[in-house]
Amino acid sequence: MSNLISKKEIERLAYFARIKLEKEELKNAPKEIESILQYIQKLKDINTEEVEPLFHFPELTNIVREDQVEQTGEEIRKKMMKMGKDKDNYLKVESIL
Amino acid sequence: MTIKETQEKLRKKEIGLEEFLSQFFSRIKERNKDLNAILTTFEDAKEEMEKINKTLPLYGAVFVVKDNILVKDKRATAGSKMLEHYIAPYDATVVEKIKEKGGLVIGKGNMDEFAMGSSTENSAFGPTRNPYDLERVPGGSSGGCAVAIADNMCNAALGSDTGGSIRQPAAFCGVVGFKPTYGTVSRSGVISMASSFDQVGPFAKCVDDAHLIFEAIAGKDKKDSVTSDIIKKEKKGSIKIGVPKEYFVAGINDDIKKVIMQAIDKIEKSKIEIVEISLPYTEYALPTYEIIMASEVSANMARFDGIRYGLEFDRPFAKTLKEAYLENRGEGLGREVKRRIILGTYALSSGYFDAYYIKAQKVRSLIAEDFRNAFNKVDVIITPTTPTLPFKIGEKIEDPLSMHLSDIFTATANLAGLPAISLPCGKIGNLPVGAQLMADRFYEDILFEVAKKVEKIWKN
Numbered sequence: 001m002s003n004l005i006s007k008k009e010i011e012r013l014a015y016f017a018r019i020k021l022e023k024e025e026l027k028n029a030p031k032e033i034e035s036i037l038q039y040i041q042k043l044k045d046i047n048t049e050e051v052e053p054l055f056h057f058p059e060l061t062n063i064v065r066e067d068q069v070e071q072t073g074e075e076i077r078k079k080m081m082k083m084g085k086d087k088d089n090y091l092k093v094e095s096i097l
Numbered sequence: 098m099t100i101k102e103t104q105e106k107l108r109k110k111e112i113g114l115e116e117f118l119s120q121f122f123s124r125i126k127e128r129n130k131d132l133n134a135i136l137t138t139f140e141d142a143k144e145e146m147e148k149i150n151k152t153l154p155l156y157g158a159v160f161v162v163k164d165n166i167l168v169k170d171k172r173a174t175a176g177s178k179m180l181e182h183y184i185a186p187y188d189a190t191v192v193e194k195i196k197e198k199g200g201l202v203i204g205k206g207n208m209d210e211f212a213m214g215s216s217t218e219n220s221a222f223g224p225t226r227n228p229y230d231l232e233r234v235p236g237g238s239s240g241g242c243a244v245a246i247a248d249n250m251c252n253a254a255l256g257s258d259t260g261g262s263i264r265q266p267a268a269f270c271g272v273v274g275f276k277p278t279y280g281t282v283s284r285s286g287v288i289s290m291a292s293s294f295d296q297v298g299p300f301a302k303c304v305d306d307a308h309l310i311f312e313a314i315a316g317k318d319k320k321d322s323v324t325s326d327i328i329k330k331e332k333k334g335s336i337k338i339g340v341p342k343e344y345f346v347a348g349i350n351d352d353i354k355k356v357i358m359q360a361i362d363k364i365e366k367s368k369i370e371i372v373e374i375s376l377p378y379t380e381y382a383l384p385t386y387e388i389i390m391a392s393e394v395s396a397n398m399a400r401f402d403g404i405r406y407g408l409e410f411d412r413p414f415a416k417t418l419k420e421a422y423l424e425n426r427g428e429g430l431g432r433e434v435k436r437r438i439i440l441g442t443y444a445l446s447s448g449y450f451d452a453y454y455i456k457a458q459k460v461r462s463l464i465a466e467d468f469r470n471a472f473n474k475v476d477v478i479i480t481p482t483t484p485t486l487p488f489k490i491g492e493k494i495e496d497p498l499s500m501h502l503s504d505i506f507t508a509t510a511n512l513a514g515l516p517a518i519s520l521p522c523g524k525i526g527n528l529p530v531g532a533q534l535m536a537d538r539f540y541e542d543i544l545f546e547v548a549k550k551v552e553k554i555w556k557n
Contacts, residue, residue, distance in 0.1 A: 005443070009443075010439060013439045013442045013443055013446070014435070014439055015423075016442055016446075017395065017426075017438050017439060018419070018422040018423050018426050019423065019426045019427055019430065019435050019438060019439070020423040020426065020427025020428075021427065021435065022427070025432060025435065029435075029436060029439065032436055032497050032498075033439060033440055033443075035496075035497070035498045036387060036436075036440060036497060036501070037440070037443075039384055039387070039498055040384040040453070040457075041384075042380070042381060042384045043381060043384050043385065043388075043457065043460055044456075045381075046378075046381060046463070048456060048459035048460060048463070051459040051460075051462050051463060052459070052462055053455055053458030053461070053462060054458055054459075054461040054462040054465055055293075055458055056293065057279060057280065057514050057538070059280070059325065059327055059538070059539070060279075060280045060323045060324075060325055061325075062322050062323075063317070063318075063319050063321075063322040063323075063324070064322075073186075076186045091404075093404055093418055093421065094412070094415050094416060094417050094418045094421045095416070095417055095418065096417065096418045097417070
């Protein structure tokens with residue numbers, strides 16, 4: 001059977017998903033992902049032309065509420081800031097462009 | 098001893114509080130170095146217990162909670178390096194509820210990273226081992242919780258189940274594990290994996306305890322917009338249990354088949370009607386699950402970028418934010434998680450979306466319809482929980498497809514949103530075998546009624 005996905009495609013998908021793959025991972029990923037892709041081809045046997053997709057269950061409806069502003073505790077904020085690089089009470093990250 | 102029996106003894110002071118709690122802590126101390134079931138122990142729990150009102154329904158329930166469920170001011174790693182130092186700023190709704198009702202949390206259970214796995218080998222903090230055989234896996238992804246119950250490190254636990262992550266480890270460790278109807282239990286404060294499947298549920302020593310815990314955590318929550326208070330009770334006369342023939346064919350271990358068949362015979366001899374049924378789309382369930390699960394995983398995992406979560410990473414080489422994301426996610430996420438994100442990104446990408454994601458959602462409709470038809474004929478369905486016995490550590494880790502096949506009998510309940518429970522029904526050698534009972538959506542009452550009867554039959 002011919003391959004459904006190439007190493008190059010996997011590299012591209014990983015880049016889109018913002019995942020750096022280690023050398024070892026990149027070596028094994030094509031084979032591992034290919035085996036799952038081959039397995040799911042089974043669904044092609046079923047004719048689903050007349051079938052509606054099941055995105056959610058009919059009994060369940062959204063719970064809607066008004067937006068409420070709640071004060072995040074200063075303590076939590078401090079804890080979060082302490083975990084990152086912060087400057088003047090802002091989190092510092094790398095440049096976007 | 099059930100939680101209710103424990104309660105009585107504590108209330109009548111037949112057991113002292115100090116003595117009661119230290120049995121769990123000393124068990125953890127003694128056994129966890131071999132089993133690696135608990136990631137964090139709460140030493141301050143002893144003081145908490147003294148403050149709990151003795152009349153509350155969960156008084157005497159001592160919990161280990163899976164590490165993807167938030168407990169305020171405690172570490173929540175979800176088994177990932179990405180969250181190694183993450184401290185939860187609030188309680189998950191389920192934790193709030195068990196605390197309100199008198200339960201006590203004493204620690205966090207090891208798990209496959211972000212609940213992705215069927216063996217608890219994918220934890221960044223090392224694999225958990227099966228107490229029945231230390232060379233074997235406890236199942237997963239909630240392996241730590243299943244082991245904690247089986248090995249008496251606690252008498253109650255909360256796990257999460259996306260494709261079998263409560264029921265499969267419960268079967269492998271000889272305990273009871275229950276996945277509620279989709280929408281009955283809040284997931285607020287639970288780290289998401291695949292949001293149209295994820296449910297929180299209990300592990301317990303017996304069905305009574307699982308029922309008690311379920312009632313404490315169920316109910317509508319404004320913080321989880323798909324929750325509801327629906328309860329359905331109407332029966333169709335005397336109880337009928339269906340045996341789907343498709344669950345006894347390809348891939349099932351012959352010994353397991355034999356044990357389950359004997360267990361079903363015992364039920365029939367106790368004058369409960371057993372009917373053969375058919376669920377024709379069963380063989381398509383796991384491929385359908387694979388596609389939808391990976392798609393939802395790829396979306397849910399986007400938040401773990403090392404900035405919003407996992408801030409502790411040092412990124413000396415990253416000059417731009419894009420490089421930082423690549424580095425952080427490359428460093429912080431494990432192999433299995435990366436594979437699923439890549440597969441999900443593929444299934445959702447332009448050109449493949451209809452062929453994979455939409456197709457799978459359509460087949461999901463057919464699988465739900467299979468169950469609808471079956472539940473017109475029977476009240477409960479019985480199947481094996483797993484196709485194999487607990488396997489050896491390392492046996493399947495290099496072959497993701499064979500690992501995923503561990504969920505072949507459990508993922509169907511997640512696809513159709515059904516309540517499903519696994520309970521011990523026998524042993525092969527020293528290793529436990531689990532049977533699964535499923536009911537129609539929101540028919541928890543009937544499922545528990547039948548599970549209690551069946552448990553009694555198998556124990557005698």
